[in-house]
Amino acid sequence: MTGEPPARTGPGGPAAGADAAPPPARARTRPWRDRLVALAWMALIWCLLWGRFTWGNLVAGLLVAAAVLVFFPLPPVTFGGRLRPRALLVLLGRFLTELVVASAHVAWLAVRFGHRPRDAIIAVRLRVRTDLNLALTAELISLVPGTLIIEVDRDRGVLYVHVLDARGPEDLAASRRRVLVTEARLVRAIGSPAELRLLDTPAPADPGRPGGFADAVRPVDRGPEK
Amino acid sequence: MTWGAVADWAGAACLVLGGLLSLVAGIGVLRFPTVLDRMHAATKPQVLGVLLLLAGVALRLRTPSDIGMIVLVAIFQLATAPVAAQMIGRAAYRSGRVERPLADADQR
Structure with a gap:
C-alpha cells in the first residue's frame, strides 16, 4: 500500500510540477x-x-x-495513466467494504430514535487535479462512510464534502483524511507515474485544522442571507 | 443440495437483504432532518440495496445475457447515484436551503 512509486525517469516523465497537476499534453x-x-x-x-x-x-x-x-461531442476525458491490477483489486475490495460500512452507518442513524445528526461541510483540496481523478474521487467518496460530494471546484481541484454525523473537529479531520486516502488509492490504481509522485507531496491543507483554508469554504454565492 | 439450490438460497438471502436496505434508505430519507442528510440515505444504503437485489436476481437467473444486463445496471447505478445526490445537494446548497445551525463547520 505504502510502497514507493517507481522512480521513473524516461520519456513522458517530466519533473512533476510542485503544485499543478501533470500537464495532459x-x-x-x-x-x-x-x-x-x-x-x-x-x-x-x-x-x-x-x-x-x-x-x-x-x-x-x-x-x-x-x-x-x-x-454529441463531449469534452475529452483523457486517461493518461496505467492500470495496475493489484492496486485496482485493493481499491475494489476497500470500496466494497466501505460501502457496506457506510450503509450500516446510515441505516443505524436512520432507525435510531431521538438522534439528530449534526453535520458539516468541509473543503478538501486534492493533490491530483485532472478531471478524471476529480470525478472518480467524487464518485467514490459519496459511497464511503460519512461523506457526500456537494460541489466541485474544477480549477482549483477542491471538493466540497458534506460530512454526516460530525460531532467534533476530530471527525472532520478524519473525513478529510478519508477523502485523501480514497484519492491516493484511486491514483495508485489508475494514475500515471507523475500523478503517483504527486501523492508523496504533503496534503495541501493541514489535516489537523478543519478551517485550514477558510477562504476555500463557501464556494458559491448562496443568495441573500436569511 | 445441488449447486443450483445453493445459488437459489443465496439469491433469496440477497433479495431479502437488499429489500431491507432499500427500506432503511427510505426510512432515512423520511427521517433525516436536512436535504444533505437525506442524500446520504439516498446514496449509500440505496446503492448497496440495489446491488444486493441485482446479485440476488443474477444468482436466481444464471443466464449469461441476463447477467450482462445486470452488470450494466450495477455499473450505471454506481456511476449515477452519487451524481444525482450531488446535483440535489448542490442545488440545496446554492439556494441557501442548508440550515446554518446544523452545518456548523461551514466557513469556520
Missing part, C-alpha cells in the same frame, strides 16, 4: 485512442442491452456509437 496527442475506446465501450453496452452478441448487434452498436460521438 502527452495524452492530448492521442484523441483517436480515446475515441476508439469510447466507440468500443458504447458498442459493448449496446450488445449487452440487446442481450446477444451477434454481428448485426455489433454493427448496429458501432453505428450508434459513431453517431453519438459525432452528434
Whole structure:
C-alpha cells in the first residue's frame, strides 16, 4: 500500500510540477485512442442491452456509437495513466467494504430514535487535479462512510464534502483524511507515474485544522442571507 | 443440495437483504432532518440495496445475457447515484436551503 512509486525517469516523465497537476499534453496527442475506446465501450453496452452478441448487434452498436460521438461531442476525458491490477483489486475490495460500512452507518442513524445528526461541510483540496481523478474521487467518496460530494471546484481541484454525523473537529479531520486516502488509492490504481509522485507531496491543507483554508469554504454565492 | 439450490438460497438471502436496505434508505430519507442528510440515505444504503437485489436476481437467473444486463445496471447505478445526490445537494446548497445551525463547520 505504502510502497514507493517507481522512480521513473524516461520519456513522458517530466519533473512533476510542485503544485499543478501533470500537464495532459502527452495524452492530448492521442484523441483517436480515446475515441476508439469510447466507440468500443458504447458498442459493448449496446450488445449487452440487446442481450446477444451477434454481428448485426455489433454493427448496429458501432453505428450508434459513431453517431453519438459525432452528434454529441463531449469534452475529452483523457486517461493518461496505467492500470495496475493489484492496486485496482485493493481499491475494489476497500470500496466494497466501505460501502457496506457506510450503509450500516446510515441505516443505524436512520432507525435510531431521538438522534439528530449534526453535520458539516468541509473543503478538501486534492493533490491530483485532472478531471478524471476529480470525478472518480467524487464518485467514490459519496459511497464511503460519512461523506457526500456537494460541489466541485474544477480549477482549483477542491471538493466540497458534506460530512454526516460530525460531532467534533476530530471527525472532520478524519473525513478529510478519508477523502485523501480514497484519492491516493484511486491514483495508485489508475494514475500515471507523475500523478503517483504527486501523492508523496504533503496534503495541501493541514489535516489537523478543519478551517485550514477558510477562504476555500463557501464556494458559491448562496443568495441573500436569511 | 445441488449447486443450483445453493445459488437459489443465496439469491433469496440477497433479495431479502437488499429489500431491507432499500427500506432503511427510505426510512432515512423520511427521517433525516436536512436535504444533505437525506442524500446520504439516498446514496449509500440505496446503492448497496440495489446491488444486493441485482446479485440476488443474477444468482436466481444464471443466464449469461441476463447477467450482462445486470452488470450494466450495477455499473450505471454506481456511476449515477452519487451524481444525482450531488446535483440535489448542490442545488440545496446554492439556494441557501442548508440550515446554518446544523452545518456548523461551514466557513469556520
